[in-house]
Amino acid sequence: MNEVIHKIAEQYGIHPYKIEQVSERLFRISDGKHLYALKQSNLTESNLAFWEYIYHQAYSQNIQSILPVYLTKQSKLYAINNQSYYYLTPWLSSNKLDQQQVIRNLYNAIGEIHVKTKRTQFVQTDTLISTFTDYQKNSAELYKKELYFVELFEKNRFMSPFELLVCTQFRIMDNVLTVLNNCIDLFISQIQNDKEWNYSLCHGNLNLEHILHHNDTYILNWEKATYDNAIMDLSILLKQLVRNYDQSSSQLTDSFSAYTNHNKLKKSELYLLAIYLLNPYPYIKKIQDYIDNPSNDTMINQVKDLQFTSRQLLFGLKWFEFVEKEKSVKDNNKEN
Known part of the structure; x- marks a missing residue:
């Protein structure tokens, strides 16, 4: 699986130093400086366009509560491998609140x-x-x-x-x-x-x-x-x-x-x-x-x-x- 993650990370211009599988579809990636969350999505060709539209809306309307996704080197919101769609976001730690x-x-x-x-x-x-x-x-x-x-x-x-x-x-x-x-x-x-x-x-x-x-x-x-x-x-x-x-x-x-x-x-x-x-x-x-x-x-x-x-x-x-x-x-x- 690490080989697949390396191929996907390459599409973002990232060179993984450490890869940790958090769940079946979620991976935490470190390049030695920054942490990233890579998600193998359940998106399909039929709902992919609407998913992209959401992030365009978030950007154009300044909706800060939708966590942004990174663009690939080809300026896409997702990467493809073996007919699966992946997307990359910052890895953020969650604060403990009451x-x-x-x-x-x-x-x-x-x-x-x-x-x-x-x-x-x-x-x-x-x-x-x-x-x-x-x-x-x-x-x-x-x-x-x-x-x-x-x-x-x-x-x-x-x-x-x-x-x-x-x-x-x-x-x-x-x-x-x-x-x-x-x-x-x-x-x-x-x-x-x-x-x-x-x-x-x-x-x-x-x-x-x-x-x-x-x-x-x-x-x-x-x-x-x-x-x-x-x-x-x-x-x-x-x-x-x-x-x-x-x-x-x-x-x-x-x-x-x-x-x-x-x-x-x-x-x-x-x-x-x-x-x-x-x-x-x-x-x-x-x-x-x-x-x-x-x-x-x-x-x-x-x-x-x-x-x-x-x-x-x-x-x-x-x-x-x-x-x-x-x-x-x-x-x-x-x-x-």
Whole structure:
């Protein structure tokens, strides 16, 4: 593999003194003076042009939170070897920060990217409303399915830990479905009076592994990037953050102003984010998978996966409370 790395480094005019493989696709290179990160990407010919466009946008709009890539001697943003695309960035050490500061820095960074790349287009609200009305009807049917699961498990003389967890979380799911129904109504009410839809550059796989805190905060790995509503990025990020207990709900909501100070969200977008966070289908699917093939995975892993998903739904409930509280405060300020 070192021979391949040397060939790629040559395209950048770099002569490696030391090569260290950090992960399957990431290498740290030293030329004796500087450190570089070389990534063997998952890019393909179909998405390569858009990936290049991201870095041109970052340069032209001075988006500092997208870590820059080096140019090859042929002024390309990538190098090719055996039909694989590689790109080179500076190797930066990450500073240790407390959790609250990590979250605020991340909100700041992605908020800057979303607002600087924002585009607004007119949309056919009738089509959008129809889509969410159908989703609302389908979600309402999940109560019967969840109740069926509980009744099925309660027939067992001795429930497995997974079955017991499903039964104890039934009330949570009941609440999720009720709040989701309410949230969709509020979203539809807002979107009826709003003919515009915002699109921003979205990372597509936003999580803490793709964040680097150096002198500035950088967001790495834009291989899955796309243009979509900023809510897509935020929903992916928040779901990842609340899978474990490392971040509390209050940390994520209390610091959210760090994001909205850059990219102010409309009421419809805040409700849309709540709808994505309250998506009950992954939870239901895990139960159905267990019923269809209970021995497909270990009991510990099945319980953990269900618990991870339930935490995401619980945060969705907290997020809806946060949105309603913020809305109430703003309405009171207007009246005063």
